[in-house]
Amino acid sequence: MFIYTVRSGESLYSIAHKYRVSLEAVQSVNQLPAGTLVPGQDLIIPTNHYIVQPGDSLYLIARMSYLSIQTIMTANGLNSYALTVGQRIYLPPRSKAIADNLSFIVPTEPSEVEALIRTYQSVSTYIAVFDYHISAEGELSQLDDTFVIRTLRSHRIVPLATVTNLTAAGFSAELASTVLNDAARRSRLVERIYRLMTNKHYGGVMIDFERVKGEDRETFTEFLRLLARRLKEGGYVTAVAVPPKTREDIPWMLGYDYRGIGAAVDLVFIMAYDWHEISTPPGPVAPIGAVRQTLGFAIERMDRRKILLGLPRYGYDWAAPFTNPANNRAVSVQTAIQLAFRHRVPISYSVRDEQAYFSYRNGQGRLHQVWFENIRGRAAKLDLAVRLRIRGGGSWQLGLEFPQSSYLVNAFVQARKLI
Template sequence: MEIYTVKPNDNIDQIALTYKVPVDSLIYINQMVYPYALALGQALLIPTANSAKSRVPAETLGYAYPFISPWVLSESLPYLSSLYVFSYGFTEEGELVEPVLDDAWMIEAAKGQRTRPVLTFTSIGPDGRFHSSLIHTLLGDLQLQQRIIWQLGRTMQEKGFQGIDIDFEYIPAEDRVPFAEFVALVRHILSPFGYRVSVALAPKTSSDQQGLLYEGVDYRLLGEAADQVMLMTYEWGYTYGPPMAVAPLNMVRRVAEYALTQIPKEKIILGIPNYGYDWPLPYVRGTTKARTIGNVEAVQLAISHGAAIRFDEQAQSPYFHYAQNGVRHEVWFEDVRSYRAKFALIRELGLKGAGYWQMMQLFRAGLILMADTFEIAKEV
């Protein structure tokens, strides 16, 4: 595949003629909307027949809620090794809290595409929020842990899950070692039944990094405890933060390079955001709230407002500004250029693969580019 950046006076017919590819192919791959207008600076993925680049094997996973569109899921599954169903929580009494909506259809759809369905186990309580107190209660009671693990194993067997991902956030600093021991216990109990255990890790750049997200996460211990880890390398730009790239490559690299000092590279999945944010300006800390936006939606927003898309070379991320109802906005999102940079980092560092948060909106060009870069590890 090649990437073309739209220039002044370009149109889709001219680009298709230049590259000798059908217009319909460009429209389909890039999810263009009639009348197929283009934004200045927009990145288009173009299929070519002269690529000699070798693909490398990779694990590819994506998180999804049970309310995902069946069409979006069916379009995404061919590109995924594993589907992480989000999510299963628990109560202080040790009762498993299942998703409100039925997830059986997702599990069956995944199996139909030789994609491994994985149960995502979180520290989310009945109120739908992450809780440090729940984590502390669980990690301080071995009987509670055994009760939870037994329920997880039974649920996985009954529903047909083929693995488990542990995604605990805001782990108390004093529970750093007990959390790793819990992950190891889950693996010890479930591995004999063929279940692979993964763990999602907050994006640390050093062992002594301060903050509620980081102090309870020990990369070395968790790398030893789990079969694989997923680095949550996104959310530098976030809902309540100042406008910036969601996953700036310079910061993603720092996290990945630190992880390699603590965890074998064959266990590391690099997290990739499948979304962006739209901030109203000026940004006021504690007041401004960004709107989550899909990658395809972002391009259409730029087109509708006549905005030129720019590309930050350090962050390797696209962004643009527009005005609406007298308010100026700043948008950062992902495109095939930012994905190509992240895929190149995975190849450069020899990591195991890529993990998407989350698959709720389809970004077809990104998935096709991934398949052009990696040989996706599907179940036999």
């Protein structure tokens, strides 16, 4: 496998022809409708051979295939860096790490749920069903999740129940604080979660309390300790989603004690995205530098074998003057590419951030800027996760179209199966 970036004037046929691969294979793995290529668009070329083109070098081929130069040279018996146009270079399969993979799913129509689970079964260890809301009394809301739990288990995926502090107005720091700081309510919530595990045959819980206050830092960690201890009695997994901290003194992340949380739970899903989002100016959603810094910060404070790198299956479309969140929106990876195609604009790539971006004007002439996670961006993060030897990764959320994501995960790791 290697990743190719489309150039101006190229077609799917010309790309497949020059690399001597089946057009249908390229079209299938990238889920490309006919004639929808955009200059700057990334494609996975599903082959273990590379045909040298004018201007190629071993360095370039290594970057495209995410293999080292030495690996390529050894596999091909090369004694020098010299290449000839048309030369066939063997790309050996990567040595795959065994990794846990956890993603989120929102229950919809049974046919849609089943199709999503079938698509991602080979790369999924856990899938967290979103979501159960907590109440101020420590009770849980209802969720019609019987079908999704049964379907997950039939595909050997451990179902997790996602428990959140979501309200109609969004994630509520006040709601979390009310429950966390009252021993009776906190204990009630622990028991309600335990009962949910046993009654609905979940394999564990994903706690997604967002915007936890700095003053609730200790009580949040203590809640996780109590919950993990209770769930362990039944053999259930305790996972928690946390924001991407790069240092300890970020004001809106003071409620998350990485060291204490890491010691308390089984899995820590780091939400390594939204460095830029609808309420900020345009920019990379998951820049590689910040992701690397977050993982370094986490590894210093918890067992790396508990860390899951959470990645986005989306980006954002900001409308000028970029100051009103109501004018901005989230877009899936596939939607972003379709926008570039529809407006006939090339896609650019920030090598520094490992993120794709482009600008366009809509029918009224209004300027838009789009940043999103593309194939190269995802591959760079998977490569980083493997090199840092963390537990695995995952994404928010299945259903946001990123056609090549399963292929990429399979190229870098082998998903652990627990059932």
